[in-house]
Amino acid sequence: MLIRKPSDLTYADVTPKAWYLNRRKFLQGIGIASAAAVASQSLLRMAWPSHYAYAGTKLNYVKSQFDTDEKITPYNDVTHYNNFYEFGTDKGDPAKNSQQFRTSPWTVSVEGEVANPRKFSIDEILKLAPLEERIYRHRCVEAWSIVVPWIGYSLSNILKLFQPTEKAKYVAFESYYDLKQMPQSRGTGLDYPYVEGLRLDEAMNPLTLLCVGMYGETLPNQDGAPVRMVIPWKYGFKSIKSIVKIKFVKGEPPTTWSRMASSEYGFYSNVNPDVDHPRWSQAKERRLGEILKRKTLMFNGYGDLVASMYTGMNLKKNF
Amino acid sequence: MRPFLSSKWTKVMVFLVCLIPLALLINRALSGRLGANPVEFLQHATGDWTLRFLIFTLAITPLRKLLNLPELIRFRRMLGLFAFFYVCLHFLTYIGPDQSFDLAGMGKDVWKRPFITVGFLAFVLLIPLAITSTAGWIRRLGGRRWQMLHRAVYLSAILGVIHYYWLVKSDVRKPLFYGALVAILLGYRVWAVVAKKVAARTA
Numbered sequence: 001m002l003i004r005k006p007s008d009l010t011y012a013d014v015t016p017k018a019w020y021l022n023r024r025k026f027l028q029g030i031g032i033a034s035a036a037a038v039a040s041q042s043l044l045r046m047a048w049p050s051h052y053a054y055a056g057t058k059l060n061y062v063k064s065q066f067d068t069d070e071k072i073t074p075y076n077d078v079t080h081y082n083n084f085y086e087f088g089t090d091k092g093d094p095a096k097n098s099q100q101f102r103t104s105p106w107t108v109s110v111e112g113e114v115a116n117p118r119k120f121s122i123d124e125i126l127k128l129a130p131l132e133e134r135i136y137r138h139r140c141v142e143a144w145s146i147v148v149p150w151i152g153y154s155l156s157n158i159l160k161l162f163q164p165t166e167k168a169k170y171v172a173f174e175s176y177y178d179l180k181q182m183p184q185s186r187g188t189g190l191d192y193p194y195v196e197g198l199r200l201d202e203a204m205n206p207l208t209l210l211c212v213g214m215y216g217e218t219l220p221n222q223d224g225a226p227v228r229m230v231i232p233w234k235y236g237f238k239s240i241k242s243i244v245k246i247k248f249v250k251g252e253p254p255t256t257w258s259r260m261a262s263s264e265y266g267f268y269s270n271v272n273p274d275v276d277h278p279r280w281s282q283a284k285e286r287r288l289g290e291i292l293k294r295k296t297l298m299f300n301g302y303g304d305l306v307a308s309m310y311t312g313m314n315l316k317k318n319f
Numbered sequence: 320m321r322p323f324l325s326s327k328w329t330k331v332m333v334f335l336v337c338l339i340p341l342a343l344l345i346n347r348a349l350s351g352r353l354g355a356n357p358v359e360f361l362q363h364a365t366g367d368w369t370l371r372f373l374i375f376t377l378a379i380t381p382l383r384k385l386l387n388l389p390e391l392i393r394f395r396r397m398l399g400l401f402a403f404f405y406v407c408l409h410f411l412t413y414i415g416p417d418q419s420f421d422l423a424g425m426g427k428d429v430w431k432r433p434f435i436t437v438g439f440l441a442f443v444l445l446i447p448l449a450i451t452s453t454a455g456w457i458r459r460l461g462g463r464r465w466q467m468l469h470r471a472v473y474l475s476a477i478l479g480v481i482h483y484y485w486l487v488k489s490d491v492r493k494p495l496f497y498g499a500l501v502a503i504l505l506g507y508r509v510w511a512v513v514a515k516k517v518a519a520r521t522a
Contacts, residue, residue, distance in 0.1 A: 074355075081355030089490035092354070142488070144356060189489030260489055279434050279485055288355045291416050 056220065059213045061151050064132040066207060068301070072135060073146040075215045077288050083140070084222055084241055086177065086192060088184035094222035097184050103226040103242070110158065112247035113168035120158075122226050126212060129157040133216075134209055134230075139271045139300045141235035141257075143293075145285045150230050151213030156204045164200075164248045171203040172196070172253035173229060174245035190256055196240040197253035197267065198231070199309075207232060207305050211239075233302040235269045266319040270310070271300035275319045324390035333394055337401040340368045341408075358416040365409035370483065370497050372402035373476045377504040384511070396452050399472065403449040406442050438482035444475040473508075476501045 084094035087101075108125060111117040120128070131151050139145045159171070177193035179185065185192055202208060209230040212219060219225040224241025231238050237257050247253075257265035264278050273283045273296040284293035299306050310318075323329055344364055347353050353360045379395040382388065413435075418425045429439045448469055450456070457465045480501055484494040 077355035085489075091356070144359070187490070187492055189491065257489075280432055281428065286356065286358065286416075291358060292419055293417065 057218045058216060059126075059131055059151050059218060061131040061133045061213075061216075064134045066305075067133075067135040068137055068147060070135075070137065070147045071289075072149055073288050078146055078148055078214070079220050079222060081288065082223060083142075083236070084224065085188045085190050086175070086182040086185040086194065087222065089188050093184060095220075097182075098221035101181055101221045101225070101242075103221065106226050106244075108227060108243055108246060110162060110246045110248075112172070112249050113165040114248050115163040115165065117162075122212075125158070125210070125227055129153040131212065136209070136230060136232040137297075137300050138230070138232060138236055138239070139285055139296065141237055141265070141269070141277065141282075143280065143282065143285045143296075145287050145296075147287075148214055148230075149216070150209055150211045151216070152209045152211035152230070154206045155208045155210045155229070156206065158210060158246075159203060162248070167250045168248035169200055170249045170251065170253055171198050171200060172245075172247040172249050173198075173240045173243055174247070175240055176242045176244045190260055192256075193244075194240060194256045195253065196229070196238055196255050197249075198238075199252075200248075201309055202231070202306075205306060205309065207302060233271055233299040233306045235271060237265070238269050268310075268315075268318050270306075270315065270319075271296060272298060272315055272319070274298075275316055320388065321390055324388060324393070330393060330397070334397060337372070337397065340364070340405070358412060362409065362412045362417075365405050365412060366483065368405040369402055369409055370476075370479050372398055372405055373472070373479060374497070374500050374504065376402055376472065377476060377501065381504060381507045400449060400452060403445050406445060410442055434482055434485035437478045437485070441475045441478035441482060444471045444478070448472060448475075473505055476505075 080095045081091045082094055083089075083091065084098065087094040087097040104122065106122040107119045108122075109117070109119045130153065132153055133149050133151050135147060135149045137145060138148050155171075173196045175192075175194035177185075179192075182192075198208065209232075211224070211228050211230045212226065214220075214223060219228065224239075224243075227243050228241040229239045229243065238255075252267055255265070255267055257269075258267055271282075276282050282296055285296045286293050297303075344361065348357070348361075376395060376398040379391050379398065383391045414420060414422075414425055418428065429435050448471060451460065451465065451468060460468065480494060480498045483497060484491060487494060
């Protein structure tokens with residue numbers, strides 16, 4: 001098979017998985033030689049409009065040092081049971097309603113209290129640092145949890161390219177929002193676009209992942225394509241999806257859930273079995289695939305790497 | 320319509336229809352279609368059906384009067400008992416998979432979480448109603464006292480809706496829908512009492 005230099009390939013050039021599989025079947029069935037494969041691939045590329053980024057395209061990555069050895073939650077569960085309120089509030093809604101979501105072209109703007117603001121295309125983001133697979137525990141504020149092999153790199157890789165001013169103390173994130181593409185976001189009780197934030201040291205923590213894929217492939221739309229955050233020691237809603245803006249800011253930025261109910265969802269939202277949600281206990285969680293609940297771990301089990309950032313802080317007050 | 324409503328077979332049919340939600344759930348469970356979080360699926364489904372059957376039960380009296388079909392009363396007890404049946408299943412999903420049958424832990428949870436407290440109260444209120452639903456108990460208590468007791472179902476339905484409202488994070492559309500139905504059905508009763516009093520005064 002003819003392959004151009006990898007650096008010439010862009011995100012949109014990657015053959016979609018469905019096509020890839022179809023092609024294989026096609027070839028197996030008819031048994032034509034590799035010359036035909038080259039021809040069919042270029043034909044496919046011509047036939048396929050290049051302004052969509054596709055979920056399910058393979059990514060190259062290396063292993064990371066942060067893996068848990070717990071059993072990985074099946075792909076189908078992670079992609080068909082999740083929250084992405086822009087596409088509806090039922091756990092099955094994101095998979096159902098996000099399939100036509102356009103994720104290309106896509107740019108992420110990094111701005112705010114920096115000397116050199118700039119925009120990144122998704123291709124630039126993919127090439128900015130070596131992609132790593134990180135198998136993280138992921139704990140939802142609703143007391144269910146999953147184990148996911150995410151793909152990405154530490155957010156610090158991108159933040160380091162900037163010269164923040166002295167005022168920059170926090171990093172704010174913003175999701176893409178388009179009512180036309182997300183009609184199910186109406187009536188969900190949240191304000192959009194979805195916004196989130198981290199303290200600068202939290203954002204620079206190596207565990208904080210800028211995520212572009214999972215299970216060896218690019219992100220499916222319903223899980224926050226094409227680029228999202230994964231912050232494994234915080235409740236899932238902190239891990240904002242489909243990011244278009246990263247902003248260095250002075251003060252603690254507003255966050256969507258906290259804005260909706262500040263007594264229930266704090267800025268930090270660190271996983272903490274001793275600090276209950278006002279309406280339900282956070283002491284236990286149900287790992288998808290299990291019947292009985294298991295104990296929730298402080299900082300979701302990542303205390304070694306993150307607890308020092310909160311020394312001396314009242315975690316009950318700063319929940 | 321009336322001979323149909325009075326027929327023995329209609330009652331059997333309604334009984335079987337009330338079992339359909341359970342049959343569908345069992346079918347889903349056996350074919351592995353309860354989704355990624357089967358416990359939650361069963362919890363939500365049985366909770367939904369409890370509220371629906373409470374609403375069906377509360378709808379009988381207004382429908383009897385408005386449609387002039389007194390025969391509908393034949394189905395009220397059955398619908399009420401099905402509400403109790405589904406709330407028992409709902410409670411089982413809570414005390415089992417959620418609390419691992421730890422009664423002490425459950426007690427603490429019920430005490431501490433308002434949304435569990437009201438749900439638990441709504442459930443407990445239905446227990447004496449289910450027990451005294453027989454003709455024998457109506458006789459023993461006397462019609463008037465029996466009726467007083469069974470008005471507890473109003474409170475149970477209200478608490479059930481609050482339980483649901485307090486469960487959801489931000490999307491309150493479904494609990495509000497149930498709440499509106501309960502409000503209409505209870506509002507009808509208030510209106511009926513007031514209308515009767517006004518009629519009595521003017522007579």
